[in-house]
Amino acid sequence: MTSHLVLRKADFFASATQPVAVADRYPQNVFAEHTHDFCELVLVWRGNGLHVLNDRPYRITCGDLFYIRAEDRHSYTSVNDLVLQNVIYCPERLQLDLDWKALIPGLDKKPFQPYWRLGSTGMNPVRQIITQIEQESRKADDFSVAMMETLFAQLALTLNRHRYAVDSVPVTSSETLLDKLITALAGNLERTFALEQFCQQNQCNERTLRQQFRQQTGMTVNHYLRQLRICHAQYLLRHTDYLISEVATRCGFEDSNYFSVVFTREMGMTPSQCRQRNVAA
Structure with a gap:
């Protein structure tokens, strides 16, 4: 059996305690099918492409939002000036006493809807929060990890407020x-x-x-x-x-x-x- 590509935490997170990171794709090129040992949110800002998630193809463009679990298989093909951001996170590293399973679809392992649209009114606040997460990820002080998780909770809530079924x-x-x-x-x-x-x-x-x-x-x-x-x-x-x-x-x-x-x-x-x-x- 041919082994598939697995993206590892050690290659994307600065430390073993960092709960959240941002992986920019400016642009997102063709990317082979892969899984992760972390979860991610995919937000599309511009262009278009074909996103194949667990063998189901989605034609994606600006405003599309995906909730990806670690075990999900996905790839990108037929891309055209596709710009997106991946907000990656490790559920086991989240320490805030929040109902994360209610905030983030897919964490409870039950059937869920992975594909949503992000309304235009939500794009600016979401971008701002992601920028703050990126800034905190470059810091090494005692508060940076807590700040990243707090901002991630704000991001999850903001996405819930502004997303809608496609x-x-x-x-x-x-x-x-x-x-x-x-x-x-x-x-x-x-x-x-x-x-x-x-x-x-x-x-x-x-x-x-x-x-x-x-x-x-x-x-x-x-x-x-x-x-x-x-x-x-x-x-x-x-x-x-x-x-x-x-x-x-x-x-x-x-x-x-x-x-x-x-x-x-x-x-x-x-x-x-x-x-x-x-x-x-």
């Missing part, structure tokens, strides 16, 4: 049009999405929104939606027994032949080959 409308009205558009796209994988209608409902200029979307994500709206659908198709082909025609329908393709053409062009293999490869693995 396919659910943000609960606050202060989220930007970009947040609402990405949410709407994720919630329309099985249906036709009309950007013109979205703009009418939100009283915004379609051309301006298209430009803003491309500036932030590095993709057009149509390309992003197509990538979301292809990622969902990969998951269904690998984890369900749906007929390829049904997979096509569940991913917003009315014509299964057209679905096969698009899937093959994007993935370099047919839907049938994708399914067979998973069976062979």
Whole structure:
């Protein structure tokens, strides 16, 4: 059996007591599948890429948030100016008397949602907290470890306040049009999405929104939606027994032949080959 890459605490933490650290990825390049002996939060600030987590592909862009456990397998491919930060932490080193399992999804080993969106209103406070954690990690005084853990608790609480499910409308009205558009796209994988209608409902200029979307994500709206659908198709082909025609329908393709053409062009293999490869693995 081929051994996989394992990232070790000793290579990322300054001491055996440090509970939290920050690993910047400016940019995040292609990175092979790996696990860790620590946990991490992944926050995407710019660009786009393909994040494969436990064999499930996610097309990621600015505002995406992942909670990664030590045993989770993940990798990055097809990256395009992808900028992210990994806030890494060791649960066993956390000393504050807090309900960390309630604050951080996945710590209690129960089924959980690892993928979220971070609303635009939360990005600045989250960045500021991460910067403070980085600053404290460079210090060696008696208070630095306690300060890092305190800031990490603040970060966890701030993420809880501003995150929302990727396919659910943000609960606050202060989220930007970009947040609402990405949410709407994720919630329309099985249906036709009309950007013109979205703009009418939100009283915004379609051309301006298209430009803003491309500036932030590095993709057009149509390309992003197509990538979301292809990622969902990969998951269904690998984890369900749906007929390829049904997979096509569940991913917003009315014509299964057209679905096969698009899937093959994007993935370099047919839907049938994708399914067979998973069976062979």
